[in-house]
Amino acid sequence: MHDIYDFVSGPMVWVSLIIFAAGCIYRFISMALLAKEKDPFLYNYMSPYHALRSIFHWLTPFGSENMRKNPVFTIVAFSFHICVVIAPLFLFAHIILIKQSWNVSWWFISDTMADIMTLIVIASCVFFLIRRIVRPEVKFLTSASDYIILAMVAAPFITGFWTYHQFAGCRIMGIIHILSGEILLAAIPFTRLSHMIFFPISRGYIGSEFGAIRHAKDW
């Protein structure tokens, strides 16, 4: 048990962080080079004002036409995204482990709050899953990788909740939790989850083209 724990909470953390950071940089640069080769005018279109305007609208709940048309999905998607980022970054258990390893710490949320946010993420994942199965227009666009990605996102939250509440087998769950978190982190740059880094760029580009060239709204 000591060797497994030491391995997943030591070298594996570094491996996943390095894959995450290097992967983001690599994907960013290769995307920028590809754009330059395929569509060099893209860089001329970019208008910071219109780009930021579009990003702002899409980051505001019900800030776009599409969101107003699907209110339930919008509410679930926004609460999911807020919780999926805030909960792990400001979780007390994570803060105390980072403090012990690197002697840095920051503000944390209460464990009750973390529990609520974790349950919101798990419930949202169930909602996304059912939507994919039930709605024909979404099912049509769904491939096996979408289910795998959904499972990869849900896994650290389910296992983390399990460990915190000390349900049966929580030690093994703890190890699986740490591993699943590391797998998720390492997978972000290379899957659809990379919208985390590309959202501002693609939104900014579309916003620039619509705003500065076509003089139209894209939200």
Added chain:
Amino acid sequence: MRKKTWVLCSVIVLSIIFLFVTAYSQDNIKYVQDPAFTKRMRPAAVFNHDEHNENASIDDCSTCHHFYKDKVKVENETSEDMKCSECHKIDKDPVPLINKYHLRCKGCHEQEKAGPLMCSECHVK
């Protein structure tokens, strides 16, 4: 004469009670629960004081109950009559004191490759 016996008897009884109570309270440390943590977030940490130190063969009390004077560690001097939090005070943020406990306890378990490491193994519900 009768008065003398009475005093002697009560002194003996009282000292037996005193010895019993102090010995009992020391032997009976089953978990660590520092009162400095006013708003507790976890269950108290299990720690069977004497049994633990026997199993782990720790003879030097100052491994944990170290004593410092003017920020310099005093060898051969211990502080078992003090709470850790009497020196490692909480100044609004409890994280530094929690970290001191974890460094001491979990740090040794990592080094020795024996003893609990995960939150749920020490803060047992």
